[in-house]
Amino acid sequence: MDWINAIVQGTLLGGLYALFAAGLSLIFGVMRLVNIAHGDLIVLAAYLGLSVSTGLGIHPLMALALVVPIMAAIGYVLQRGILNRTLGDDLLPPLLVTFGLSVILQNALLEIYSADPQKLQAGAIETASLQLGPLALGYLPLLMFVCSVAIIAGLQWMFYHTALGRAFRATSDRQDVAQLMGLNRAHVFGLAMALALAVTAVAGVFLGIRTSFDPSIGGGRLIFGFEAVIIGGLGNIWGTLAGGVVLGISQSIGAEINPGWQVLAGHVVFLAIIALRPRGLFPRMD
Amino acid sequence: MPDPILEITALDAYYADFQALYDLSMHVMPGEVVAIIGANGAGKTTLMRSVSGLIRNAPEAIRYRGEAIGALRADQVAARGIALVPEGRLLFPSLSVEENLLIGGQMHRPGPWSLERIYALFPILQERRHVPSTALSGGQQQMVAIGRALMANPDLLLLDEISLGLAPVIIKTIYEALPGIVGQGMAAVIVEQDIAKALSVSTRVYCLQEGRTALEGRSDVVTREAIAAAYFGM
Numbered sequence: 001m002d003w004i005n006a007i008v009q010g011t012l013l014g015g016l017y018a019l020f021a022a023g024l025s026l027i028f029g030v031m032r033l034v035n036i037a038h039g040d041l042i043v044l045a046a047y048l049g050l051s052v053s054t055g056l057g058i059h060p061l062m063a064l065a066l067v068v069p070i071m072a073a074i075g076y077v078l079q080r081g082i083l084n085r086t087l088g089d090d091l092l093p094p095l096l097v098t099f100g101l102s103v104i105l106q107n108a109l110l111e112i113y114s115a116d117p118q119k120l121q122a123g124a125i126e127t128a129s130l131q132l133g134p135l136a137l138g139y140l141p142l143l144m145f146v147c148s149v150a151i152i153a154g155l156q157w158m159f160y161h162t163a164l165g166r167a168f169r170a171t172s173d174r175q176d177v178a179q180l181m182g183l184n185r186a187h188v189f190g191l192a193m194a195l196a197l198a199v200t201a202v203a204g205v206f207l208g209i210r211t212s213f214d215p216s217i218g219g220g221r222l223i224f225g226f227e228a229v230i231i232g233g234l235g236n237i238w239g240t241l242a243g244g245v246v247l248g249i250s251q252s253i254g255a256e257i258n259p260g261w262q263v264l265a266g267h268v269v270f271l272a273i274i275a276l277r278p279r280g281l282f283p284r285m286d
Numbered sequence: 287m288p289d290p291i292l293e294i295t296a297l298d299a300y301y302a303d304f305q306a307l308y309d310l311s312m313h314v315m316p317g318e319v320v321a322i323i324g325a326n327g328a329g330k331t332t333l334m335r336s337v338s339g340l341i342r343n344a345p346e347a348i349r350y351r352g353e354a355i356g357a358l359r360a361d362q363v364a365a366r367g368i369a370l371v372p373e374g375r376l377l378f379p380s381l382s383v384e385e386n387l388l389i390g391g392q393m394h395r396p397g398p399w400s401l402e403r404i405y406a407l408f409p410i411l412q413e414r415r416h417v418p419s420t421a422l423s424g425g426q427q428q429m430v431a432i433g434r435a436l437m438a439n440p441d442l443l444l445l446d447e448i449s450l451g452l453a454p455v456i457i458k459t460i461y462e463a464l465p466g467i468v469g470q471g472m473a474a475v476i477v478e479q480d481i482a483k484a485l486s487v488s489t490r491v492y493c494l495q496e497g498r499t500a501l502e503g504r505s506d507v508v509t510r511e512a513i514a515a516a517y518f519g520m
Contacts, residue, residue, distance in 0.1 A: 163392060166381065170389050173378040176340055179360035180370050182393040182438070 001134050006256040007249055012141040014248025015148035018241040019203035020225035023196040025240050030168045030192040036098040039222030040105040045071050045204025046213050047113055049120055060120035060209055068201040075197030076190040084186050109215035120208035144206045156237045227270040233280030291316045291473050297347040299336045306332035308497045314473050321488035322477045328494040330477045331373055334446045338370040339363035369440035373447045375431040377419040383430055384415040390434030397439025404433040407463055425456030443474040495519050
């Protein structure tokens with residue numbers, strides 16, 4: 001029974017990892033930008049959730065109504081103000097600039113919020129659970145998982161059935177020809193980053209409700225996000241969800257065997273999948 | 287005499303570090319079809335890329351409806367009603383045939399062209415509208431590229447080497463469709479290697495040679511000798 005429980009809890013955790021990964025995947029898919037600061041942006045969103053919910057005295061999930069648009073605005077300005085200038089044939093400049101951004105974010109958060117661990121208080125829902133036979137499913141992890149699946153389904157639909165998604169795919173294919181169609185590359189990229197950071201806002205607040213956080217944990221979230229993207233197969237949005245779930249299950253089974261093995265088990269499964277299927281479990285069909 | 291829709295004055299354009307056009311001047315009247323001919327490397331594609339904004343130049347060098355557009359970005363030029371069918375077609379591989387057409391019309395400029403009109407012009411595209419654009423034959427891809435440009439309802443259509451690499455029977459089909467396209471009052475500039483084809487569809491012709499205008503004239507009166515002289519610089 002413990003094993004089934006581990007798999008179920010791991011699956012629910014995987015939804016959160018899929019949200020970490022969805023933003024990364026979107027950014028890489030549209031503009032071939034590897035965002036090293038992604039984990040720190042998740043932590044930034046958690047701190048924004050903290051400030052909004054304690055400042056206004058509202059529930060952290062209600063705080064999303066402000067954190068999501070704030071993160072989206074930060075994304076648009078960041079892309080148009082800084083990151084667009086780094087994009088070109090060379091992958092290195094955006095890598096270096098987002099690395100620098102990561103350092104700046106960590107230190108700014110440390111300066112403002114100190115190194116003390118924080119947590120978003122979600123109240124009674126944190127401990128409430130749904131009893132399914134011998135399994136106890138926490139309402140909060142369940143809610144987060146459902147939200148993650150809904151967000152990923154929404155991204156998938158947006159990508160393949162809306163004019164904005166079409167613009168993203170066209171710009172990703174051929175930037176100069178997309179420009180001929182009247183699409184301003186700088187603006188399209190700004191919108192992609194805004195959308196990615198809106199998803200990141202949800203991921204950050206969920207993270208902050210689930211566990212305690214401090215300014216230094218961004219790097220670890222970045223790794224989980226990368227691993228979920230790669231396990232699922234680059235460029236496949238549903239694959240990203242699968243990748244997150246595989247990673248979540250691996251971690252919780254690892255923890256079941258030995259509490260010290262949680263993170264390690266995730267990395268080992270990631271390496272095994274890379275070795276056996278270098279393009280991930282569900283590479284995009286071309 | 288009405289004002290030209292497109293007026294190029296003393297254009298010097300660069301392709302990377304290499305100067306491809308020298309002091310080039312030309313004009314296109316509203317509703318007119320102008321052909322550009324010339325050997326490989328004469329600067330024809332650089333000219334198309336300059337007008338469409340893919341290469342940025344001095345603002346005053348290119349005027350469209352009286353406005354200096356030489357330094358505008360390609361999306362700003364497109365919004366003003368200039369559409370390019372690029373050399374090599376350059377469709378969006380992740381998009382289906384219909385999505386390629388829809389993205390051409392994403393500015394929602396009013397005009398006669400719609401998905402229905404494109405499908406009426408090239409019925410094969412309707413049949414294949416949900417296939418990825420990469421699954422089409424070269425000729426069908428060229429139809430999509432032309433349809434994609436028309437979806438923008440341009441007032442000036444630039445066609446760059448639309449017969450390049452296609453079978454003669456396909457070229458014939460596409461050229462038979464051209465009068466129906468440009469007969470609507472739309473002006474067009476056609477870059478074409480096949481001189482006979484270029485002359486048959488155009489009212490005037492410019493021959494470029496090493497980035498300069500070597501010949502300009504009415505398509506129905508220029509002589510083969512004059513073209514040969516302009517083409518090869520003899």
